[in-house]
Amino acid sequence: MKMILFSLPGNEELTALLAKKMDAEIGEATLRKFPDGESYTRILSHVKDKCVVLVCTLHEPDEKLLPLYFLSHTAKSLGAMCTCLVAPYLAYMRQDKIFNEGEGITSGFFGNLISGFADSLTTVDPHLHRINSLGQVYHIPNTVIHAADDISRWIKSNVENPVLIGPDSESEQWVSEVAKNAGAPFTVLQKVRHGDRDVEVSVPDVDKYKNATPVLVDDIISTARTMIETVSHLKTAGMKPPICIGIHAVFSDNAYQNLLDSGVEKIVTCNTIPHPSNTIDLSDVITKEVKELMQHT
Template sequence: MKTILFSLPGNQELTELLAKKMDAEIGECSLRKFPDGESYTRILSDVKGKCVVMVCTLHNPDEKLLPLYFLSHTAKSLGAMCTCLVAPYLAYMRQDKVFHEGEGVTSTFFGKLISGFADSITTIDPHLHRISSLGEVYDIPNRVIHASNEIAKYINQNIHNPVLIGPDAESEQWVSDVAKKAGAPFIVLEKVRHGDRDVEVSVPYIDKYKESTPVLVDDIISTARTMIETTEHLKNAGMKPPICMGIHAVFSGNAYQDLWDADVKDIITCNTIPHQSNGIDLSDIIAKEVTELMHHI
């Protein structure tokens, strides 16, 4: 079965990388808005009998969802065999329970919505907190890709004498996994509570790592507050400026500049959300997993 990739606006670079690695063509489509704000969709390539792969990372998801929905249904109406969604960043994963009376569990609603028009979904390190697997909220075949191997490889190849830093106990499992794969040491900042409002943060084994390059690793960099606070603690402890690494470059508001202003050495993210900080390309593993998943549909 032939594969044809369609890039939703802003996803062109990743789509081109995937097309080369999957030996697939890139389809042409026209997506725009009418003067009254309604979405217009037209597919200009032949999709009959082909597997359509829609590449659309889902930060700022509300404006992307309807064009995606129309593109999928239009492709099916033109004879496409299947429509597969590649969403490197997957939105609406945090509201996975009712926190306050009157709320809805929007992660489940969003999963049902996408499962209604896509035949499969491939994503990277979604925020699975109280949800143990993506299959709990998506009724379609799915692949969850982990970026830790590629992050570890980048650390190995580009960072001299690294020590990975976890900002708190919750981050230990994630940071230790990357550190193990990178063959690098890691430490987790410790909070010592002296009173209700008096909490001291200490950096353990500080003398051992004074000459190391601190590497802060997180899955999503949104407001960057945790990284900025951690950078301050490292500075107070006498460590070098850190390299900040994240999978998903959400960077809400002025977060990117705020992080630079905190006196960091570098900011590196994966290319799940297009951003100037992208330094780790995940297209190899995405192409491999999408190809395998298509054979199971």
């Protein structure tokens, strides 16, 4: 089946990488707004009997969703065999329960919406906190890509004498996996409660790691509060300035600059959301998984 990739605005760089590795063409489309604010969609490339791959990372999703919806349906109306969504970052996954009376579980609503116009979904490390699998939310063939191996390889090649730091006990499983593949030790910050308002955070065996380069790893860096707090604890413990690694560079408001100003050595993210910190390229694994998923679509 022939593939043609369409990039939603802001996804051009990743789309170019994927098209080259898939040996696929990049489609042309016009996406703009009418003077009254309504969306206009026109596909300029031939899509009949082809699999249309829509590349659109879904941070700040509300403005992107309608053009994506129109593009998918327009492609099918022109004879496309299928429309496959590649959304490296998947929005609304945190809203997976009712926290307050009167709310809806919007992760499910969003999943139903996308499942209604895309034939498959490929994403990277979605937030599956209270959800066992993506298939509970998205009722279409889907693939979840894990960035841990690529992060481990980057650490192994670029960081001398690394030690991975987990901000709390919940992070231990994730941090230990990356550390194992990187061939590096890891430790987790420990909280010692002296009273209701007196909590001390310590680095176990800090003397053992005084000459190591601390590496903080998290899936989403949004407000960066957790990382900034962890950087402060490491500084208090007398450790070197850390390297901060995140999969998804959400960076709300001034979070990126605030994290830089906290005293880190470097901030590194994967290219799931376009950002100046993008250093770890996931296009190889995305290409592989999209090809495999399409065989079953």
